[in-house]
Amino acid sequence: MPFAASKTAAAATSAAALLILTACGQAAAPSVSPSEATxxxxxxxxxxxxxxxxxxxxxxxxxxxxxxxxxxxxxxxxxxxxxxxxxxxxxxxxxxxxxxxxxxxxxxxxxxxxxxxxxxxxxxxxxxxxxxxxxxxxxxxxxxxxxxxxxxxxxxxxxxxxxxxxxxxxxxxxxxxxxxxxxxxxxxxxxxxVLTGPTGAAITPPAGLPTVTEANGKPTITIPKADPPAKMIAQPLTAGTGRKVTAKDVIAVHYVAVSWKTGKVIEDKTTGVDGGLLSSTIPGWQKGLVGKKVGQRVLLVLPPADSYPKGSNNPPVEAGDTVVYVVDLLYATAQG
CATH class of the missing domain: 3.10.50.40 (Chitinase A; domain 3)
Structure with a gap:
């Protein structure tokens, strides 16, 4: 997941340890193993x-x-x-x-x-x-x-x-x-x-945004031939069917990220499942996903201030570039 660049390595490691689908357990979600007593x-x-x-x-x-x-x-x-x-x-x-x-x-x-x-x-x-x-x-x-x-x-x-x-x-x-x-x-x-993909009726986004198509369950993002927006956009693409996400939740997701400047995919987590503390992610995720429903597919268009102001090596983002995400919210639970 796109952990905030401002977080220390230790904080990111701690958050990563809570990934419910790779570590198979976290403070609020059920453990993958049964009762240790028996x-x-x-x-x-x-x-x-x-x-x-x-x-x-x-x-x-x-x-x-x-x-x-x-x-x-x-x-x-x-x-x-x-x-x-x-x-x-x-x-x-x-x-x-x-x-x-x-x-x-x-x-x-x-x-x-x-x-x-x-x-x-x-x-x-x-x-x-x-x-x-x-x-x-x-x-x-x-x-x-x-x-x-x-x-x-x-x-x-x-x-x-x-x-x-x-x-x-x-x-x-x-x-x-x-x-x-x-x-x-x-x-x-x-x-x-944990859902296997987005749920609920499709929502048609306003004109002028990056377009999202799907083939075999995998989204593809196409960047318009225009300057990126100055402010972040969090546009639901499906209605979802689950609970609303809160700022303190642990979430599980599929997502793909594209550079506005190049139109190329810079991160692809559409197979397997990724997860962690929402509060440990970049600002655009924290602001854009709170209040969205489990099951929603969300288009996030994040200017540098809401993603990677100084750029990033992982994922590879140039300083000043806008990053576009499609995020499928598959699961959310309150942190214990």
């Missing part, structure tokens, strides 16, 4: 194998009717009850609350969850009442992935998974009391996600 009890597929004897076979059910969830609505701390020992024949999912938010980005799903072992009927992990946890669905156990992929933010699901979709491949989890063959039951709230 690391082997989370849905993470990276759990170290531990020797665990197979359990006596239990006749598996083909439905979730035996499971009772107290406080079933999204956001409420659930209580899962099942008459143990109990097992399921295959991963089965029930949507308890249908969310209305965006479909989850598989790489960045923020959740609250509670896990119960079907064999014992006992809870083995959960984070309700704590900070939400961020998961990459490619790194969780198969049953957890099946339960969440394609769902929307605001959804609560009940899922039961046989050992084959749980911890069997890891030999169970001795620390969590999970044996090979154990059915695992989870209630999961999908709290948030």
């Amino acid at each position: 690391p082997s009890a989370s849905p993470s597929a990276s759990t170290s194998p531990s020797p665990s004897a197979s359990t006596k076979p239990i006749k598996p059910s083909n439905n979730l009717d035996a499971i009772t969830v107290k406080n079933p609505k999204f956001g409420a701390t659930p209580k899962i009850t099942v008459k143990a020992p109990w097992a399921i024949d295959q991963t089965r999912v029930k949507v308890m609350t249908e969310g209305k938010g965006p479909v989850v980005n598989p790489s960045y799903v923020f959740v609250n969850y509670l896990g119960v072992n079907g064999r014992t009927g006992k809870e083995f992990d959960g984070n309700f009442g704590k900070t939400s946890t961020m998961f990459d669905l490619s790194s969780v156990v198969p049953g957890f992935k099946k339960a969440l992929e394609g769902k929307k933010v605001g959804t609560r699901v009940l899922v039961a998974m046989p050992g084959s979709d749980g911890y069997d491949s890891q030999g169970g989890s001795e620390q969590a009391g999970i044996k090979v063959g154990d059915t695992l039951i989870f209630v999961v709230d999908i709290v948030d996600t």
